[in-house]
Amino acid sequence: MSRLFRQQALEVLHIEAQAVQQLEQYLNDDFEKACQLILSSQGKVIVTGIGKSGHIANKIAATLASTGTPAFFVHPGEASHGDLGMLGKGDVVIAISYSGETAELLTIVPVIKRMGLGLIAMTGKPHSTLARLADVHVCVAIAKEACPLGLAPTASTTATLAMGDAIAVAVLDARGFSADDFALSHPGGSLGRKLLLRLSDVMHQGELLPRVHRTASIKDALLEISQKGLGMTSVVNDDGSLAGLFTDGDLRRILDQKLDIHQLAIEHVMTVNCITAKADMLAAEALNIMQQKKINGLLVLNAQRQPIGAMNMHDLLRAGVL
Template identity: 85%
Template sequence: MASQTFRDQALQVLRIEAQAVQQLEQYLDQHFERACQLILDASGKVIVSGIGKSGHIANKIAATLASTGTPAFFVHPGEASHGDLGMLSAGDIMIAISNSGETAEVLTIVPVIKRLGIPLIAMTGKPDSTLAQVADVHICVAVAQEACPLGLAPTASTTATLAMGDAIAVAVLDARGFSADDFALSHPGGSLGRKLLLRLSDIMHQGEQVPIVARQASIKDALLEISKKGLGMTTIVNPDGSLAGIFTDGDLRRILDQRLDIHTVAIEQVMTANCITAKADMLAAEALNIMQQKKINGLIVVDEQRQPVGALNMHDLLKAGVL
């Protein structure tokens, strides 16, 4: 019985919160548009403030704005009234969040914000509240009920506010023409940055590390080069140095049944010609996609004359954190 009760209660919470988010559509009006335009036109930063659960939501909204092209940071309203308002300057925008619209700590800093001439965007669940009335723009995030059965713990209201913050951030992102490359610049660390910024030139083996044999080399010589360079493959080049083909560990397994004399048979007779290649400036994530689609474990990087200048395999991508 207890397990079923847990599931039933959880399902009720999810339904209430999903409905709260869905009902936000009615608040995407001219006030929402004006708020987005103010943020887009701002020459300074967006300061987001709130206390308690609203403070946690404000912190996340500030982080989302900052990572999507809008300089923003969170200021605790209690700290703001004790010196942190010095962070504000001309051209900034303030977003104040309070479900009741009557949070004393938030209202305390409003006169200073007004005196500085900084536009104030309020997000509340009470359009008639003090904060909503004194704001330059009010965005309503009212919900029909909290998911808490007591109607006390901020649940649906905080979810709705967070969703509205995401809506603002993404709407402004789109209006800015913010791109994946822009996103990568603010996320240089972690897997996102690596996938969006890392290029083959950053991780490929190059110079003496690239396995190379001539077309006339024997299969034995090619196997020695594969073993020496440790990439599970070797390039085969024409007399002018351009790429003629590739020979891999997989190719070796496929020719074993042919009973070829590895000492006398030239590698050009068993190589894979017209192999897949890449350029040094290709994104590592793009190279990974090619390798997965073509079901290959290695990739040759060539220059404009189709001469091999680099090589890499799946292990290199894994080590770089792209895979």
């Protein structure tokens, strides 16, 4: 029985993959016109559909909204009972129906046309009523559904979703939408944290910053490392500028040399040319540096090369960057 499950599943995946691949033939002038209509819109994009097409429409609206195109989903049944009031001047409507004959959509088309809004139809039937009434028709026709009965929307909804993604990403690229722009619409998730968080947001500073003078003994430096709990301490000159860095890894190395930690000054064993960062550096960038250099922490310096902060991998982990 399990073999039959796998065989049927493989058939479904094959049919749906083929349906998506065949969409390439529909990346034509009509596709470009649809993208241009969305790009030049002075208002919002309203995506609408019913049933399975409604679920796909909802997701396409969400993708557009998260990639720089203000968009939302409107249920066509609710639209004809008041929700058309959400539409305004300069808006563009994307109506999704594989048959192109969905009654609830055709009911609201005259209102959309009377308002002078752009109408993009996504159907699998280029000669359908919805396709003919639209300003632009984007075809999503498939050879067959993955459902063995040929009834449940499967390959058709997959193809429509993929075409919606193609439109959203094409428009995103044309807008010059950046990673920072993306982060602004995703501030609550891990993507937003990775793209927006800066070292100034996560670094230890003030009394929490580990710091000793270059003439301090190794013992004093170890006490500072222990008290501040970052596994390292900055070493500074008389003017507060950075002289070097001492880590618990350095400690392990000097213990092998049997040095006198009570008398020897930290300046004799510190790392002089250590890697540092600025407070406005993105936390994601700092993470990349630390991983490449195989280090566990960074000192943050100001313009006078004075340590103003310190952070380690645990700070990035707590902030959700790692």
